[in-house]
Amino acid sequence: MFESLTERLDRIFKKLRGYGKLTEQNIQDGLREVRLALLEADVNYKVVKDFVNTVHERAVGQEVLDSLTPGQQLIKIVHEELTALMGGQKQDINFSGKWPVSIMLVGLQGSGKTTTAGKLALHLRGKGRRPYLVPADIYRPAAIEQLQKLANDLDMPAYPSVPDMKPLDICQRAMILAREKAYDTVIIDTAGRLHIDTVLMDELKGIEAAIDPSEIILVADAMTGQDAVNIAEKFNQTLGLTGIILTKMDGDARGGAALSIKAVTQKPIKFVGVGEKLDALEPFYPDRMASRILGMGDVLTLIEKAQATFDAKKAVELEKKIRKESFTLEDFRDQLQQIKKMGTLEQIIGMIPGLNKIKSLQGLRPDESELVRIEAIINSMTRVERRNYTIINGSRRRRIAQGSGTSVQDVNKLLKNFVHMQKMMKRLKKGGLRNIQNLFSG
Amino acid sequence: MFKWFLKKKEEPQEKAEEESGLFQRLKDQIARTRESFVKQVDRLFLGKKEIDADLLDSLEEILITADLGVSTATELIERIREKVKRKELSDAFALKNYLREEILTLLRSPQKEGEEITASPFVILVIGVNGTGKTTTIGKLAHRFKGLGQNVMLVAADTFRAAAIEQLEIWSKRAGADLIKQKSGSDPSAVVYDALEAAQSRKTDVMIIDTAGRLHTKVNLMEELKKVQRVIQKKMPGAPHEILLVLDATTGQNAISQAKLFNSAVGITGMVLTKLDGTAKGGVVVGISNELKIPIRFIGIGEKMEDLREFDPDAFVSALFD
Numbered sequence: 027m028f029e030s031l032t033e034r035l036d037r038i039f040k041k042l043r044g045y046g047k048l049t050e051q052n053i054q055d056g057l058r059e060v061r062l063a064l065l066e067a068d069v070n071y072k073v074v075k076d077f078v079n080t081v082h083e084r085a086v087g088q089e090v091l092d093s094l095t096p097g098q099q100l101i102k103i104v105h106e107e108l109t110a111l112m113g114g115q116k117q118d119i120n121f122s123g124k125w126p127v128s129i130m131l132v133g134l135q136g137s138g139k140t141t142t143a144g145k146l147a148l149h150l151r152g153k154g155r156r157p158y159l160v161p162a163d164i165y166r167p168a169a170i171e172q173l174q175k176l177a178n179d180l181d182m183p184a185y186p187s188v189p190d191m192k193p194l195d196i197c198q199r200a201m202i203l204a205r206e207k208a209y210d211t212v213i214i215d216t217a218g219r220l221h222i223d224t225v226l227m228d229e230l231k232g233i234e235a236a237i238d239p240s241e242i243i244l245v246a247d248a249m250t251g252q253d254a255v256n257i258a259e260k261f262n263q264t265l266g267l268t269g270i271i272l273t274k275m276d277g278d279a280r281g282g283a284a285l286s287i288k289a290v291t292q293k294p295i296k297f298v299g300v301g302e303k304l305d306a307l308e309p310f311y312p313d314r315m316a317s318r319i320l321g322m323g324d325v326l327t328l329i330e331k332a333q334a335t336f337d338a339k340k341a342v343e344l345e346k347k348i349r350k351e352s353f354t355l356e357d358f359r360d361q362l363q364q365i366k367k368m369g370t371l372e373q374i375i376g377m378i379p380g381l382n383k384i385k386s387l388q389g390l391r392p393d394e395s396e397l398v399r400i401e402a403i404i405n406s407m408t409r410v411e412r413r414n415y416t417i418i419n420g421s422r423r424r425r426i427a428q429g430s431g432t433s434v435q436d437v438n439k440l441l442k443n444f445v446h447m448q449k450m451m452k453r454l455k456k457g458g459l460r461n462i463q464n465l466f467s468g
Numbered sequence: 469m470f471k472w473f474l475k476k477k478e479e480p481q482e483k484a485e486e487e488s489g490l491f492q493r494l495k496d497q498i499a500r501t502r503e504s505f506v507k508q509v510d511r512l513f514l515g516k517k518e519i520d521a522d523l524l525d526s527l528e529e530i531l532i533t534a535d536l537g538v539s540t541a542t543e544l545i546e547r548i549r550e551k552v553k554r555k556e557l558s559d560a561f562a563l564k565n566y567l568r569e570e571i572l573t574l575l576r577s578p579q580k581e582g583e584e585i586t587a588s589p590f591v592i593l594v595i596g597v598n599g600t601g602k603t604t605t606i607g608k609l610a611h612r613f614k615g616l617g618q619n620v621m622l623v624a625a626d627t628f629r630a631a632a633i634e635q636l637e638i639w640s641k642r643a644g645a646d647l648i649k650q651k652s653g654s655d656p657s658a659v660v661y662d663a664l665e666a667a668q669s670r671k672t673d674v675m676i677i678d679t680a681g682r683l684h685t686k687v688n689l690m691e692e693l694k695k696v697q698r699v700i701q702k703k704m705p706g707a708p709h710e711i712l713l714v715l716d717a718t719t720g721q722n723a724i725s726q727a728k729l730f731n732s733a734v735g736i737t738g739m740v741l742t743k744l745d746g747t748a749k750g751g752v753v754v755g756i757s758n759e760l761k762i763p764i765r766f767i768g769i770g771e772k773m774e775d776l777r778e779f780d781p782d783a784f785v786s787a788l789f790d
């Protein structure tokens with residue numbers, strides 16, 4: 027839909043290749059594009075303005091590294107600044123404070139509070155806590171039942187709220203029960219409310235004052251637009267938030283709201299929701315989020331890692347091969363060896379925009395022990411086989427399996443994956459050779 | 469299409485009375501939106517006669533802050549720039565009117581007038597991403613149709629989200645509508661098929677199908693939706709007569725992607741913009757409705773059964789500018 031920022035900057039900076047410094051003029055051209063990218067990603071107008079000014083100041087006069095074009099250099103600065111803004115250390119739930127620890131989830135209607143309550147309960151149980159789920163949304167039809175069902179699915183206790191109880195009473199009684207039954211972590215699911223609804227905001231204040239929770243977390247939808255700043259500011263003013271959880275990150279929203287919310291609250295984004303299932307909760311990675319907002323997948327991280335670990339000559343060769351579509355099993359083995367230095371395959375696939383969405387790649391996500399097995403299989407092939415997999419018939423497969431101490435199915439699976447990979451590379455070549463060039467020519 | 473349908477059994481007097489009260493309510497409800505927007509615009513125009521770069525920049529800010537999006541905002545501003553250059557626009561007040569008319573034109577172009585409906589039941593399929601307000605909107609629609617003397621049936625085809633069926637059941641009771649449901653986890657297509665059978669024997673006038681929220685990027689879930697549509701089409705040729713996409717006014721530019729992908733999957737016939745009682749402006753619909761030529765049918769302005777209004781482009785823009 028939108029031309030990616032990398033593409034746009036590349037276009038702008040094409041003429042400028044070879045310039046040694048970021049100058050006032052090329053920065054201004056570049057920052058205009060950065061600004062548009064941020065606005066398209068729903069970062070709030072004012073936040074964008076501040077941000078662009080900061081980057082401008084930092085960028086003027088900077089040397090452009092030999093290995094980078096001015097466009098890449100500017101993106102690097104933009105990316106670093108964005109990451110720093112959203113960043114800080116990865117943060118989990120804070121368990122200090124009154125016993126039992128309580129966590130209040132607040133936010134607008136439909137942002138994902140109830141689902142997130144279930145997700146947090148599961149996450150915290152995994153860390154050895156004993157969560158107690160408290161449905162305090164008496165307004166939305168069947169909201170109490172919704173959380174009780176989730177609790178039931180998780181085989182976890184939930185307070186038996188009924189819609190004619192007052193939310194404050196529910197919370198206070200639930201705290202007493204939790205203490206009695208030694209549940210050490212109380213998760214309170216509150217009703218969705220508009221930040222301008224003073225009656226309901228006061229209700230939250232009342233609960234907060236009565237139970238003094240360790241965490242008050244704003245659950246916000248990653249698709250939120252410009253209004254994110256108003257919402258976050260109001261919730262933060264009223265309650266003093268301790269953190270943010272950003273939901274529905276499994277879609278294609280660029281998620282500029284993350285930056286807006288962070289900018290106005292200065293509170294850590296603790297987790298992101300990446301699906302409707304209760305295990306779909308992940309820690310927040312500022313650098314990934316920065317790339318996403320800029321519309322670049324995690325290309326940047328990959329550029330850096332690739333720069334650090336890839337043998338430059340091999341990279342150039344690989345690029346040629348992908349271009350000529352002569353990528354062989356031998357190259358694949360080389361790749362695996364390089365990749366092992368960079369991180370897990372899963373991480374790497376996840377970092378490449380487009381690739382992480384390709385279903386067929388799921389078979390290509392072996393764990394580390396499988397990497398060893400794959401290498402063994404390829405090692406057991408003859409050179410001719412490695413260069414032309416199509417000759418590997420049934421009897422060759424059996425021989426290879428025996429030689430590598432694996433099974434014929436393993437060999438079949440590897441070959442199937444390899445064919446997928448070739449196809450995928452063709453696709454990449456058509457759609458985004460530029461990405462690959464960026465990746466491997468650094 | 470919808471309008472015609474609604475008029476079938478409506479009582480004119482009651483309607484007129486409701487309309488004026490309703491109109492006031494809409495204005496009150498989105499007063500915040502209007503106030504801040506208008507305040508900004510007025511502050512902008514106050515004491516300014518000339519149209520200069522500063523003015524256009526501030527205008528851009530207002531449009532983008534209302535979630536109109538970079539491309540729609542830029543397009544509008546560019547058109548103004550052209551007009552100024554050609555000396556067709558000179559003072560700030562003319563500019564304001566021009567802008568108002570332009571947005572109105574964008575919104576108005578897809579609002580089509582009714583064709584005749586003979587179908588019974590009139591089948592409405594309600595779709596959208598998670599948490600936008602589908603189920604609530606269905607409750608409100610049911611109430612509206614009941615008020616017009618229609619026989620309404622709600623169909624619980626969100627069999628996925630915990631307690632989604634129970635939620636719709638409560639709404640059906642509030643509105644006095646029939647409910648067709650099966651067990652949680654059952655196949656939505658099967659639920660819809662059974663409901664159509666039941667509707668035909670019960671002489672249902674309006675059948676509204678609630679579906680599970682799904683992100684438009686999830687291929688399998690979109691396939692599931694297409695299957696529901698196919699089942700309906702097969703059982704009742706010509707149905708669904710209305711496919712409503714429910715959009716949350718708080719959503720930013722992602723709504724464009726939602727509208728496009730849902731539209732290419734099942735073909736949307738109308739949109740509902742919910743949660744306009746907050747401070748979000750929902751400006752993204754301006755571009756969507758114009759680009760996809762899909763009318764906005766209703767707006768949601770609260771969580772109560774009565775908090776649904778027919779979308780009226782004039783009222784919408786007036787509420788922003790007057």
Ligand SMILES: Nc1nc2c(ncn2[C@@H]2O[C@H](COP(=O)(O)OP(=O)(O)O)[C@@H](O)[C@H]2O)c(=O)[nH]1
Nearest residue numbers: 136137138139140141274299300301302598599
């Ligand atoms: N795709 C996706 N859907 C989510 C996520 N979190 C919540 N949802 C869905 O969003 C909708 C609203 O969630 P709910 O927990 O009821 O929101 P609440 O009104 O804030 O309590 C439901 O359909 C959830 O399944 C997420 O991270 N990804």
Ligand SMILES: Nc1nc2c(ncn2[C@@H]2O[C@H](COP(=O)(O)OP(=O)(O)O)[C@@H](O)[C@H]2O)c(=O)[nH]1
Nearest residue numbers: 135136599600601602603604743768769770771
């Ligand atoms: N303030 C406000 N809340 C709404 C509106 N429409 C729906 N909601 C709320 O949004 C939340 C999600 O609504 P629901 O109908 O369950 O969404 P669904 O997941 O799309 O079916 C609920 O808390 C509703 O009460 C509206 O127009 N205004």
Ligand SMILES: [Mg+2]
Nearest residue numbers: 139140163169
């Ligand atoms: Mg809830």
Ligand SMILES: [Mg+2]
Nearest residue numbers: 602603626632
């Ligand atoms: Mg629903």
